[in-house]
Amino acid sequence: MNLNNIFATLDSQIPIVALEVLSPEEATIIQWLTTQAQEKLESPVFFWNLGVSGLEQCLIADDGGLVFKPVPEYKRPAHADPLLYIFEYINSFDGVSVFILDDVHPFVGKNSPQLSWEILTRIKNLYHRLKPTEKRIIFLGQNIELHESLVRLIPFAEVPLPTVEQVQEHLYSYLNYLSESATEQDVPFRVLLTTEERESLSRAALGLTLEEISDFLRLTVKERLSSNGITIDRTVTPLVVKYKTRLLAQMGIELGKPATIPFGGLDLLRDWLIRRRRLFTQQARSLNLPQPKGVLLAGPPGTGKTLIAKNIASILNLPLLQLDIASMLGSLVGESEGNVRRALKTAEAIAPCVLWMDEIEKALSGSSDTSGVSQRILGNILSFMSECTAGVFVVATCNDPSALPSELKRKGRFDENFFVDLPTEPERVQILKIHLERFGIALQQEYLEAIAANTNKFSGAELETLAAEAALLAFDEDRPQQVTLGDLMQCCENITPLAVNDAAAIERMQAWSKTARAASSTVQTTTKSLRTPRLRNIN
Incomplete structure (x- = not known):
């Protein structure tokens, strides 16, 4: 079921639907559902969850905001189960209505420890009894996963995250709203964004809900308030990235930073x-x-x-x-x-x-x-x-x-x-060069090739360790950035590659590689003599 078809579904004698929405967007969606129900079904909308002491009617105020008005007729006895009582109330309610039941799904969820067979049965009974009536129910919540017996009864939809066009439109309208509010308080409000900068800001905000974007803009306006008023310019873009990074991290998503070190070979x-x-x-x-x-x-x-x-x-x-x-x-x-x-x-x-x-x-x-x-x-x-x-x-x-x-x-x-196999000899040259240069050390090509030829079975991480240990050794001996081939060989002797310690595991993995595509070209292994190198400091 598509979100835009939710009321067409309800109007087709399907009395219960489930709608998944992120918590920050719940109020926005309830407001949208209220408006749509009034326009398409000419129906009042009621809201209920376990955190509300009673039942509330959802109303749209003159300024377009959402208002919750307690329903005085709803009087649950103290001994009555809250969830069972709301089902009984809906069943006996007289007239056209849409009931939004928030966070009910844990009690009817697949494999949920809170699953109640009594509640599950009541919902199925209610579904069939409401079919010929004009009463409808919307289950609202996050992470909805209905029990198998309800999946084919109750259509499911989810509220998608906004597109870049929707984000851009919301930014424009909400900045206008903030500007009008500031003007009413005699606070100068300037939006200094070119068309390209508005697009960049919109793309930076992708992944956030519209409510989270509104929260960010309000916070930014508060922080930028000064004696000169408020200015929204391109410096806001990195701030929304920082704000988004923090929110996404709480979800287990990290916004990766660009790679600062290239990879060698492959x-x-x-x-x-x-x-x-x-x-x-x-x-x-x-x-x-x-x-x-x-x-x-x-x-x-x-x-x-x-x-x-x-x-x-x-x-x-x-x-x-x-x-x-x-x-x-x-x-x-x-x-x-x-x-x-x-x-x-x-x-x-x-x-x-x-x-x-x-x-x-x-x-x-x-x-x-x-x-x-x-x-x-x-x-x-x-x-x-x-x-x-x-x-x-x-x-x-x-x-x-x-x-x-x-x-x-x-x-x-x-x-x-x-x-991705252990690096080949030419790849080891590239990897050593990259990591030595991180410490300001440039070794001539022939000597890089010599050390690479004598580090067979070293992984990229072990070559990185080799470069770091050699740089530390030179620093300890008061010759910073003057790493010799002897330093590298001395450190090399102290590193036992994993491919040696756990040769069987590496061989099993290399056997699996026959079913995959090689990331590197195959080359012949050579052995080079180790001579004293000439060094250059690249700083």
């Missing part, structure tokens, strides 16, 4: 990404070219998959979102799945973007999950990947592909499954 993966960069442009979308779905990056720990994920966003010129599934796991039944669904919808609202899921096997393996949460979360992610057309590029990293559900690894789920 030429095949890099070329594959560059060829798909233009598919996210407006030109490609206008031609209805298929949007890339994403990549699975599997490989031994320390091979730079996290760094690659951050760099992918830079290569594709897209914002980066990191999805922390572990932080979304809740104690209530349906809460975890609801949190993941909400996060995926947020990514869709911000799209085009890169959505990064780090070490996805830990969240989805489900080896110790007896409640089926991991399987349901996996189902949400798979459905999202197959249905989303907004331009969300999913990057999933994995240290142990054998722990991944087979549904996620099958061909076609991602655009490609890439195997």
